[in-house]
Amino acid sequence: MTKHTDAAPDGAGGxxxxxxxxxxxxxxxxxxxxxxVYGTDFAVDVKEDRSPLTEADRAGNAVIVAALRERYPEIPxxxxxxxxxxxxxxxxxxxxxxxxxxxxxxxxxxxxGEFTVNIALIHGGEPVAGVVFQxxxxxxxxxxxxxxxxxSVDGGEPERxxxxxxxxxKEAVTVVASRSxxxxxxxxxxxxxxxxxxxxxxRSSGSSLKLCLVAEGEADVYPRLGPTMExxxxxxxxxxxxxxxxxxxxxxxxxxxxxxxxxxNPWFVVE
Numbered sequence: 451m452t453k454h455t456d457a458a459p460d461g462a463g464g465x466x467x468x469x470x471x472x473x474x475x476x477x478x479x480x481x482x483x484x485x486x487v488y489g490t491d492f493a494v495d496v497k498e499d500r501s502p503l504t505e506a507d508r509a510g511n512a513v514i515v516a517a518l519r520e521r522y523p524e525i526p527x528x529x530x531x532x533x534x535x536x537x538x539x540x541x542x543x544x545x546x547x548x549x550x551x552x553x554x555x556x557x558x559x560x561x562x563g564e565f566t567v568n569i570a571l572i573h574g575g576e577p578v579a580g581v582v583f584q585x586x587x588x589x590x591x592x593x594x595x596x597x598x599x600x601x602s603v604d605g606g607e608p609e610r611x612x613x614x615x616x617x618x619x620k621e622a623v624t625v626v627a628s629r630s631x632x633x634x635x636x637x638x639x640x641x642x643x644x645x646x647x648x649x650x651x652x653r654s655s656g657s658s659l660k661l662c663l664v665a666e667g668e669a670d671v672y673p674r675l676g677p678t679m680e681x682x683x684x685x686x687x688x689x690x691x692x693x694x695x696x697x698x699x700x701x702x703x704x705x706x707x708x709x710x711x712x713x714x715n716p717w718f719v720v721e
Contacts, residue, residue: 554657
């Protein structure tokens with residue numbers, strides 16, 4: 451299997467300097483707003499695409515968008531909960547924020563804790579910095595362009611994430627997949643690994659945590675053989691990339707790209 455480096459594109463120039471501590475604080479404040487709703491008997495609405503929406507999505511989005519606009523007014527924002535910006539307007543954006551204030555709304559509704567706050571900085575079509583915060587577990591992941599990928603639990607000392615051996619080099623492989631969107635194609639992927647003689651452990655998880663599990667070495671590979679949007683993956687892609695992992699288009703084996711005409715992601719694999 452061909453391995454691919456998730457490198458920045460030529461000619462994109464350097465990304466702007468970003469205060470990572472500010473992003474961590476913003477994600478935590480959004481998480482606090484989300485947890486305020488989590489403990490109540492909240493209502494669930496349905497968006498046009500049939501996906502669920504809660505007051506927590508709106509509350510988290512309000513915190514993040516207000517903070518980013520105040521601190522970085524020159525950098526535009528794409529957020530799941532904002533009206534989508536037409537491609538004609540955003541196609542020339544070199545740098546922008548990509549936000550999913552509450553990824554894993556289905557997990558939020560189930561109250562299983564597997565939902566995340568996601569803030570990514572996209573530059574030249576690639577995620578160069580990102581923060582993923584799991585409020586219910588007080589678990590924070592982030593990618594700093596200067597220092598790499600990190601994880602902190604319960605506000606503790608940050609731990610560096612450095613990836614690990616590629617799953618093709620292992621005899622025992624842990625595959626992580628979606629808890630709410632498991633497909634037949636993922637089962638086929640696992641069967642193929644087993645046919646190649648590998649011992650496969652299967653792990654389910656919600657939201658962008660799946661990419662983070664690969665980044666921290668708790669899982670070896672995440673095949674996402676179903677639909678996602680760019681805001682679902684941007685922040686965790688930055689973390690995986692900074693940890694030495696790759697997030698690749700399933701068919702082309704090229705790194706996942708951002709700010710496409712359609713914000714729908716192709717199938718991909720994190721390895």
